[in-house]
Amino acid sequence: QVQLVESGGGLVQAGGSLRLSCAASGRTFSSYYAMGWFRQAPGKEREFVAAISWSRANIYYADSVKGRFTISRDNAKNMVYLQMNSLKPEDTAVYYCAAKNSVVVTVDPSEFGSWGQGTQVTVSS
Numbered sequence: 001q002v003q004l005v006e007s008g009g010g011l012v013q014a015g016g017s018l019r020l021s022c023a024a025s026g027r028t029f030s031s032y033y034a035m036g037w038f039r040q041a042p043g044k045e046r047e048f049v050a051a052i053s054w055s056r057a058n059i060y061y062a063d064s065v066k067g068r069f070t071i072s073r074d075n076a077k078n079m080v081y082l083q084m085n086s087l088k089p090e091d092t093a094v095y096y097c098a099a100k101n102s103v104v105v106t107v108d109p110s111e112f113g114s115w116g117q118g119t120q121v122t123v124s125s
Helices: none
Strands: 003-007 010-013 018-025 034-040 047-052 059-061 069-074 079-084 093-100 119-124
Touching: 003 093, 018 034, 018 093, 018 119, 034 069, 034 079, 047 069, 047 079, 059 069
Parallel strands: 010 119
Antiparallel strands: 003 018, 018 079, 034 047, 034 093, 047 059, 069 079, 093 119
């Protein structure tokens, strides 16, 4: 079992910044897992935001966040982060951390087997 706990969400004005954190734990969790961030806005499907391989050699971003968001990880601490800058109202969503039991990173949410409860991010205009 893998447990993921997100934190760092909140209310911010457009143009502001937030840093999301994801703490991973569990008997079966390994720092070799690929990790990702996804988000879901009201009335919309869950969508890919960013993903990172265990070695950090492969990092992917959705076009909508490229240049504004940065994903990173600290394998020694089993932590994954999402630095979000220049936030826009359309970034408003519940943000989820996800883990994939593989060294191969992907953007497909169906390939991630473990999910956190999510943290709300609200960007006001």
